[in-house]
Amino acid sequence: MTVTTDPVALNEWVPCAWHGQIAIGAALDTMIFGQDIRVERTGDQDYRVTTFGGDSPRELPVQTRYTCVFTTLGDDPRALPEIPEFDEADRRITGCGRVGVNTSPYRIVENFLDMAHFSFIHTDILGAADQTEVLSYRTEHRKDVDEIWAIDCTFYQPAASKAAAGGQLTKYLYRVMSPFSVMLYKNVATDPSRNDAICVFIQPRRETECLAYMPMAIVDEQSTIADIIDFQQSIFLQDRVILENQRPALLPLDPTYELPTRADASSIAYRRWLKAMNIRFGILEKQAA
Amino acid sequence: MSVAQGRWTGVALDHQIQPASSNPVVLNGQALAVWRGEDGPVRVWEDRCPHRGMRLSFGFVRGNTLRCIYHGWAYGADGQCAEIPAHPALAPPKTICANSYPAETRYGIVWTTLGDGASGPPDLGPDEGWEGVRSLFVAASAEAALTALARFDFGAGATTRMLAGDIVEVSFGPELRMLVVVQAMDDERAALHAAAKGARATEERAALAKRLERLRADIEQA
Ligand code: FES
Ligand SMILES: [Fe+2]
DSSP states (O other): OOOOHHHHTTSSOOEEEEETTTTOOOOOEEEHHHEEEEEEESSOOEEEEEEEESSSEEEEEEEEEETTEEOSSOSOOOOOOOOOGGGOTTTTEEEEEEEOOSSOHHHHHHHHHSSSTTHHHHBBBBBBBBBBBOOOOOEEETTTTTTEEEEEEEESSSSOOOTTTOOOOEEEEEEEEETTTTEEEOSSOOOOOOOEEEEEEEEEEEETTEEEOOEEEESSSSSSSHHHHHHHHHHHHHHHHHHHSSSSSSOOOOOSSSOOGGGGGGHHHHHHHHHHTTTTTTGGSOOOO | OOOOOOEEEEEGGGGGOOEEEEOOOOOOOOEEEEESSSSOEEEEESOOOOOBBOOGOOOOEEEEEEOOTTTTTOOOTTSBBOOOOTTOOOOOOOTTTTOOEEEEEEETTEEEEOOTEEEEEOOOOTTTTTTEEEEESSSOHHHHHHHHHHHHOOOOOOEEEEEEEEEEEESSSTEEEEEEEEEEOOSSSSSEEEEEEEHHHHHHHHHHHHHHHHHHHHHOOO
């Protein structure tokens, strides 16, 4: 495809590498929204991102946060979200690398928001085969930050995290920060007053070709970083099989094309929000005929 | 597309669709799930769960219901959603229904159509005595496969006859007949499904399958 002309998609910050992926002095060629870009690491914390191919090259804005290098093609982008947990001193911060997924970015966000699949796709880990019920929860559009939240979510989990010693009723809080980023807070096995924060930031290479980054700020004194990454990646690989076999890969926004139930309240709110912002990139109904 | 939308086409051999299985098939670019309950006939559905689009050919069969692998929604033989595990107490609304196509087994072959199915699969005589030989998947258009099939030398005494646009009959004398149906998957891929009938059908099955394997080379070289 050519570079998208969708102003809504263009005005988002998206990740283009994880910090540490590129050696100092080296560069990585990649793509966002159909645009070829080069990410050069010019110093320990310094990156330079430029477009190449097509029109005359231009330099893009860069920021490094949440273990990722972010850039944008837009002139007036939505700000990156504030996630204060990443600044708490005793948290284990890790990036988990990145995973390629051939589908639209929205399918990845919806899968992350979805509790109803735990018992089927993450059986005996995030869900039990005989406890499939999704209790009702609330969703809200927080207009001050323009984010979608799902609150009061609970689900029975046999092995909720690397640190979990047994089954628990896990409390979840979900937060969609942009069309291409989502995170959750889930209560920690060892300390009920705190939450693990797990994010997914998506780099859309093309409409149905993405790279997913999973920065986490975890409360876990025992597990090694390698164990935490391993756990998260094995979960994500189970999801990838599903994600790459949904049809169509593009997201339909017509509410009669795919039929939700109450458990999909967060997906319903997300789709409404996408529709209201009139985003076209990766949306089924917005394809040129 | 080579095959008119309304026409019935063979899409699998009956014996290949095992009890309690769901299988992917592509017909004219349309992805289908061809499945069978623990007993009973073959069903042909759109390969897309009405909930969130997961392919139903990845689903699993319990009794005579097909369950989607993603959230476990169960669909009865009529396509109606019968159970939503996220809400065990909820009776699923009637509007949640898998999109199904007409399906019929005849001459050892599973037939379907993307049209309304009014005409039924082709009538090539009585249904008794046919057994599936093999299916062949080729990297060629259905037209190219048909042309090579019509010209193929099946051996001494064999005569080849076009029965319909995409069906060929090969006769090896009074004791052995073979049907070969060509299914267009998309512009570059086709499948051939062969079934045989006659006193020598069972003993010749392996030999026929081998000849079809040579036919593949012919088709893909054309
Ligand atoms: S996509 Fe099939 S049950 Fe959800
Ligand atoms: Fe998942």
